[in-house]
Amino acid sequence: MTLLMYLLMFSWIFALVAVASNPSPYFAALGLVVVAGSGCGVLIAHGGPFLSLVLFLIYLGGMLVVFAYSAALAAEPHPETWGSGPVLIYAMVYLLGVVGAAVLVGGGWYETSWVPADELSEFSMFRGDMGGVAFMYSSGGGMLVIGAWVLLLTLFVVLELTRGLSRGTLRAV
Amino acid sequence: MSPFILTVLLSGLGLGTTITFASSHWLLAWMGLEINTLAILPLMARHHHPRAVEATTKYFLTQATAAATLLFASTTNAWLTGQWDILQMTHPLPITLITFALALKVGLAPTHFWLPEVLQGLDLTTGLLLSTWQKLAPFALLLQICPANSPLLIAFGLASTLIGGWGGLNQTQLRKILAYSSIAHLGWMILVLQFIPSLTLLTLLTYFIMTFSTFLMFKLNNAKNINSLALSWTKTPMLTALTPLILLSLGGLPPLTGFMPKWLILQELTKQGLAPTATIAALSALLSLFFYLRLSYAATLTISPNNLAGTPAWRLPSTQATFPLALSTMATIALLPLTPAAATLLSL
Numbered sequence: 001m002t003l004l005m006y007l008l009m010f011s012w013i014f015a016l017v018a019v020a021s022n023p024s025p026y027f028a029a030l031g032l033v034v035v036a037g038s039g040c041g042v043l044i045a046h047g048g049p050f051l052s053l054v055l056f057l058i059y060l061g062g063m064l065v066v067f068a069y070s071a072a073l074a075a076e077p078h079p080e081t082w083g084s085g086p087v088l089i090y091a092m093v094y095l096l097g098v099v100g101a102a103v104l105v106g107g108g109w110y111e112t113s114w115v116p117a118d119e120l121s122e123f124s125m126f127r128g129d130m131g132g133v134a135f136m137y138s139s140g141g142g143m144l145v146i147g148a149w150v151l152l153l154t155l156f157v158v159l160e161l162t163r164g165l166s167r168g169t170l171r172a173v
Numbered sequence: 174m175s176p177f178i179l180t181v182l183l184s185g186l187g188l189g190t191t192i193t194f195a196s197s198h199w200l201l202a203w204m205g206l207e208i209n210t211l212a213i214l215p216l217m218a219r220h221h222h223p224r225a226v227e228a229t230t231k232y233f234l235t236q237a238t239a240a241a242t243l244l245f246a247s248t249t250n251a252w253l254t255g256q257w258d259i260l261q262m263t264h265p266l267p268i269t270l271i272t273f274a275l276a277l278k279v280g281l282a283p284t285h286f287w288l289p290e291v292l293q294g295l296d297l298t299t300g301l302l303l304s305t306w307q308k309l310a311p312f313a314l315l316l317q318i319c320p321a322n323s324p325l326l327i328a329f330g331l332a333s334t335l336i337g338g339w340g341g342l343n344q345t346q347l348r349k350i351l352a353y354s355s356i357a358h359l360g361w362m363i364l365v366l367q368f369i370p371s372l373t374l375l376t377l378l379t380y381f382i383m384t385f386s387t388f389l390m391f392k393l394n395n396a397k398n399i400n401s402l403a404l405s406w407t408k409t410p411m412l413t414a415l416t417p418l419i420l421l422s423l424g425g426l427p428p429l430t431g432f433m434p435k436w437l438i439l440q441e442l443t444k445q446g447l448a449p450t451a452t453i454a455a456l457s458a459l460l461s462l463f464f465y466l467r468l469s470y471a472a473t474l475t476i477s478p479n480n481l482a483g484t485p486a487w488r489l490p491s492t493q494a495t496f497p498l499a500l501s502t503m504a505t506i507a508l509l510p511l512t513p514a515a516a517t518l519l520s521l
Contacts, residue, residue: 146192153182153185156181157215160174161229164221
């Protein structure tokens, strides 16, 4: 289990470096997949399987897929991968930063664990991550409505900003 | 822009500020700020002009950075103190980080660099919206977090008044002048935040009234730079007679309304034993006063029987409603005697 945790956390950090070193969007998205996947593994080990499931389904399966399709529309013949010049330099510098941070903070136990479950009165149980979502649908109903309205607002904003094809806002630049 | 989408966006602006005002949880406050940022983006880019799009992009990037910093500070606070309440912040690190984030959101120096360029790319109405409405929500948060680190806020305040004054000296474009004027006024607001927060609110509201008049006056005269301001007497002579009073009120000259906040702030700073700070702030107001005076000169002291500054425009009937401008002009000029009432009513 310790080995698994080590693997997941190391891959998380290295994939973050891979994303931050500014390669072409295809490779950055690949780095994001590894980040999200290993992050989900760490979440599961710390008591949040529902959160991890939602992350996989919505973030990777929804948002990243849409991003990948959009990036595919802007295909280029020679995308910058981690072997090419400036990206490699960025990656090296960030790795150096990671090693430096590890030297600085390494060796201590900084881990806290979330409460996986709470025992409530009369045999009812409150699961840490799932309970939060349940709250949003009961006492947090106002927040849910605001969240839904804001999503609709975002849709209108994006539609308004990208309206007009070649006569519109973004193309004029 | 279609009236339906305009309604949705303006109600989004209202919703965002309302949510931030009504929130005691940092997440909800952050949500309100993000809704405001999101809703104003199409309003800024609605003229589909490259300069407007550039301004929109710059605005979005800075506001997103500020909101991300705010979220980071809130989660740090939640980690360090175990709770998300806005009024219960005790740890200095999140408080300082939030002050920086809100300073970037609002345009205080030294995080002010985006404001002149963004304001220059917008039309006057959207610029007014940016200068007034978008400042309400961050200030609601600033007033609640009770920042106690004196040197940081004084530094922000003095830097803003000085940079607002100096930066505006070299400008001929009116929207950039108004941007630097905004930075200077924000500096005054921050100076007194840790002593009497209600004076911050008073300064904010007075600034709203004054800048509302200024923006609408420029809009009525269709003036975007000093040269076109010099021709405003041919279009609206009555308003041009009041223009110097509006501008000098922005500059903080007694007996106009704009003197009220500066007076009370200088008094409070002196009472707190910060006389050098008060002196520097008062002297930096002189810098701003110079460019307001230059605008007043261009508008009123170059008129007939001097040589004509340019070809006067056709005096066609204007479609702009003038009642709001009339109201705010009177408020900008004549509200100084209400100082005791204003200071008492706004006590937080």
